[in-house]
Amino acid sequence: MFAKILIANRGEIACRIIRTCQRLDIKTVAIYSTVDQEALHVKMADEAYLVGEAPPHDSYLNMENILNAAKASGAEAIHPGYGFLSENAEFARLCKESAVCFIGPDPDVMEKMGDKLRARKLARKAGLPVLPGTDEAVANEHAAGKAWELGFPLMVKAAGGGGGIGIHIIESQEELMPLIERTRQVAESAFGSSRLFFERYLKDASHIEVQLVGDQHGNLVHLYERDCSVQRRNQKLVEETPSSAKLTPRLRQRVSSLAIKLGKFIGYTSTGTVEFLVSADGSVYFLEMNTRLQVEHGVTELVTGLDLVELQLRVAAGETLPVTQDDVKVNGHAIEVRVYPEDPETFMPDAGDITDLHQPEGEHIRVDSALCNGYTVGLDYEPLMAKVMAWGKDRNQAIKTLQRALLEFRIEGVKCNIPLLREILATKEFAAATYHTGSMPIWIEEIHYRSQNKCANGKMKKNGNGHQNGQKNGHENGERGIAAAIGVSLAIAMKSAQPINNAPSPFSPWRVYGRREQLLSRTLGNRGWR
Numbered sequence: 001m002f003a004k005i006l007i008a009n010r011g012e013i014a015c016r017i018i019r020t021c022q023r024l025d026i027k028t029v030a031i032y033s034t035v036d037q038e039a040l041h042v043k044m045a046d047e048a049y050l051v052g053e054a055p056p057h058d059s060y061l062n063m064e065n066i067l068n069a070a071k072a073s074g075a076e077a078i079h080p081g082y083g084f085l086s087e088n089a090e091f092a093r094l095c096k097e098s099a100v101c102f103i104g105p106d107p108d109v110m111e112k113m114g115d116k117l118r119a120r121k122l123a124r125k126a127g128l129p130v131l132p133g134t135d136e137a138v139a140n141e142h143a144a145g146k147a148w149e150l151g152f153p154l155m156v157k158a159a160g161g162g163g164g165i166g167i168h169i170i171e172s173q174e175e176l177m178p179l180i181e182r183t184r185q186v187a188e189s190a191f192g193s194s195r196l197f198f199e200r201y202l203k204d205a206s207h208i209e210v211q212l213v214g215d216q217h218g219n220l221v222h223l224y225e226r227d228c229s230v231q232r233r234n235q236k237l238v239e240e241t242p243s244s245a246k247l248t249p250r251l252r253q254r255v256s257s258l259a260i261k262l263g264k265f266i267g268y269t270s271t272g273t274v275e276f277l278v279s280a281d282g283s284v285y286f287l288e289m290n291t292r293l294q295v296e297h298g299v300t301e302l303v304t305g306l307d308l309v310e311l312q313l314r315v316a317a318g319e320t321l322p323v324t325q326d327d328v329k330v331n332g333h334a335i336e337v338r339v340y341p342e343d344p345e346t347f348m349p350d351a352g353d354i355t356d357l358h359q360p361e362g363e364h365i366r367v368d369s370a371l372c373n374g375y376t377v378g379l380d381y382e383p384l385m386a387k388v389m390a391w392g393k394d395r396n397q398a399i400k401t402l403q404r405a406l407l408e409f410r411i412e413g414v415k416c417n418i419p420l421l422r423e424i425l426a427t428k429e430f431a432a433a434t435y436h437t438g439s440m441p442i443w444i445e446e447i448h449y450r451s452q453n454k455c456a457n458g459k460m461k462k463n464g465n466g467h468q469n470g471q472k473n474g475h476e477n478g479e480r481g482i483a484a485a486i487g488v489s490l491a492i493a494m495k496s497a498q499p500i501n502n503a504p505s506p507f508s509p510w511r512v513y514g515r516r517e518q519l520l521s522r523t524l525g526n527r528g529w530r
Helices: 011-023 040-044 063-073 089-097 107-114 116-126 140-150 173-191 249-266 297-304 308-316 395-408 418-425 428-432 439-456 475-497 509-524
Strands: 004-007 027-033 047-052 077-079 154-158 167-170 196-200 206-214 220-232 235-241 271-278 284-290 333-339 356-358 365-369 386-392 410-412
Touching: 004 011, 004 063, 011 027, 011 040, 011 308, 011 365, 027 040, 027 063, 047 063, 063 089, 077 308, 089 107, 107 116, 107 249, 116 249, 116 284, 140 173, 140 196, 154 173, 167 173, 173 196, 206 249, 206 308, 220 249, 220 297, 220 439, 235 297, 235 418, 249 271, 249 284, 271 308, 297 308, 297 333, 297 365, 297 386, 333 395, 333 418, 365 395, 386 395, 395 418, 418 439
Parallel strands: 004 027, 004 077, 027 047
Antiparallel strands: 154 167, 154 196, 206 220, 206 271, 220 235, 235 333, 271 284, 333 386, 356 410, 365 386
């Protein structure tokens, strides 16, 4: 086992990795940007190194500075967490060249599965069912013909994309070229590649993913499935495991077997997740593979009793997996929700200092966060503030425990989506496990309709943190939303008017993308699909 590792990340995932290392008596090295010098992960680690200014490309994506920190600290390995450099094959290779272990899969495997077109081909070769689509990148001049052959609705997807970014649904020929251009811009900004491909859109499907763990000795096990179908604009909001309320035993066995089949075919040697779309009639289609630790790994830990970070560390150190497939059992049910810093009604991102914080505690409740009073929520790299998880003997108990936890969660100073999360858990579709990837837009419309009726009837309205503010009509919130949209529009227009140069942008592409998407969603509607 390693004696010291560097964690090339920040926030809640850095803190979560440090906790496992402390339990295993592994020394930890944190990295931080100039705005993170007082962050919790820095205080928890045994030592910490400044790697650059606030923009991610200057700090948490700065490979040279991170490797220099690893060398200076004497770290034997680097854990990338998720996001940032976690699926960057170039960084994994640089680690190897620097005699530092990258805690993740082989860079060649990472590269193959990171390219969505190559991943589709590999999955098909391994014997997995794949949605009809284009096998090569689509050029603009061939787009209309390819789309007509495939049929509508279809998805246009960034070949180098991940995490739900760079995906749009096209309903008709009229929407084709505008949305292709929009997706190319997002793909180039977020992934440095404008390559796109088409895939048939599977309406009202469930997004099911299977957790894998493999070692360097040929052993590979699955830790069962998670349902991640509650998503807004491709970003996950709620995840749960197991999916026995929705999938038959035979179907659960099928998705697990297919995931193992792909993992063995590519020789997978770390934690990773194979993702599928499952239709209402039980058809299963490969979606993609994430070659990293997932945000939602905690719910799998709650039902299996396994520490996925520990397993990552052990297999990266060359140890044999300490569990076999027969050892993996599911006990009870677990659900996770993601707390984002955004207005729960307009979905505009928010930032500022947390002036008061109370995070839920108690039996069967787990909160992964790096929040504290005085914590500054910025816009450089903070789409996720916290993950709230609950375990129950069965699904109903897990839902009730999570609902109670969200009622106890209080954040002042920054708006967050907790009111929306409570609304989701209270829907009849979620309670009955009949929800799917198309449920979220319907729920949002219903929530807004109820909210408008309450305002029209003169009832009290709640702000983004779930507290009553005494406002008796929706005019103020409506005006604020319009003003915010106009502000974003002006900001984008001003940015577009600036001269183009080859210097790295001081702004996060995720921030620009998020603001652009939120503005466009007001005119084009919600197009989230998974």
